[in-house]
Amino acid sequence: MPATHAHADVTVPPGFVLASLVPATEYKALTASTFLTPELLTAITLIALGRTRQQTATALGITLGALDRLLIKATTALGCRSRMPLLVHTAYGHSDYPTPGELGDPAPDLNSDEWMVLLAHSGGFTFKHLSQARKLLLFDLTDINRSLLAKLDALTPAHAVRHAWQYGLFPRESGQVTNRPVAEGSTP
Numbered sequence: 425m426p427a428t429h430a431h432a433d434v435t436v437p438p439g440f441v442l443a444s445l446v447p448a449t450e451y452k453a454l455t456a457s458t459f460l461t462p463e464l465l466t467a468i469t470l471i472a473l474g475r476t477r478q479q480t481a482t483a484l485g486i487t488l489g490a491l492d493r494l495l496i497k498a499t500t501a502l503g504c505r506s507r508m509p510l511l512v513h514t515a516y517g518h519s520d521y522p523t524p525g526e527l528g529d530p531a532p533d534l535n536s537d538e539w540m541v542l543l544a545h546s547g548g549f550t551f552k553h554l555s556q557a558r559k560l561l562l563f564d565l566t567d568i569n570r571s572l573l574a575k576l577d578a579l580t581p582a583h584a585v586r587h588a589w590q591y592g593l594f595p596r597e598s599g600q601v602t603n604r605p606v607a608e609g610s611t612p
Contacts, residue, residue, distance in 0.1 A: 441466055441470070441483050441484060442454060442455075442466055442469055442470075445469075445470075445473055446469065446473070446524065447524075447525050449525055450522060450524050450525055453522035454466075454469060454522050457520075457521070457522050459518070459520040459521055459522075460498065460501055460521070463484070463494055464494060464497060464498045464501065465522075466484065467480055467484065467491065467494045467495060467498065468498055468511060468512060468515050470483055470484075471495075471508050471511065471512060471580075471582050472512040472515075472516075472524070472582055472583065472585070472586040473583060473586065474578060474579030474580045474582070474583030474586075476580070477491055477492075495508075495511070498511060498515070499511055502514045502515055502518065504548065505548045507548035507549075507550075508580070508581070508582040509545035509546055509548065509580075509581040509582045509584070509585045510545075510546065510547065510548030511582070512582045512585045512586055513545075513546035513547075513585045513589075513594070516585075516586070516589045516594070517594070523589060524586060524589060524590050525590065526590055526591070526592060527587065527590040527591055529591075530591075531591035531592060531593055532575040532576065532591070533575075534572065534575060534593075537568045537571075538568060538571060538572040538575065540554070540558070540568070541554070541565065541568050541569050541572050542572055542576075542584060542585070542588060542593075545581040545582075545584060545585055546585050546588070546594065551565045551566070551569075569581070572584060576588060576591075
């Protein structure tokens with residue numbers, strides 16, 4: 425299939441990939457957005473939906489190398505490091521990026537450890553860094569992360585960040601994203 429957009433590495437129409445994966449309002453906002461290229465919007469959204477790099481590349485009909493080039497362009501455009509949960513968080517926090525619709529259920533209650541891990545994900549910190557900073561075992565962080573992913577019904581840390589946005593756990597303040605939890609008393 426020939427390329428459908430300016431980026432020669434993408435062989436599947438980016439909007440088409442998302443049509444059955446996101447709610448209609450989000451799909452419409454993504455396809456109408458001029459903030460980033462359709463390829464970048466699609467790649468970020470697939471990662472946010474819990475797709476792996478391989479699944480994302482396959483969905484776009486490109487190689488992992490081509491996907492990595494797209495993700496580097498995305499992190500450069502958004503001014504963040506190349507950590508997928510941070511990329512998703514930074515994208516959703518940008519006032520020009522179409523954010524996903526809210527989930528119908530109330531937000532789950534996260535304990536202070538789960539907030540710590542969610543904020544580490546959204547801030548682009550690795551477990552190794554968090555382990556050293558908080559003097560926690562990696563094993564314990566992995567258990568906390570499993571609990572966080574289960575509560576947010578997420579497949580990956582980037583997916584957890586998307587669901588946190590959908591639950592309203594990350595507010596926008598004056599067009600800027602904040603890593604401050606919304607719920608009183610939930611701050612780690």
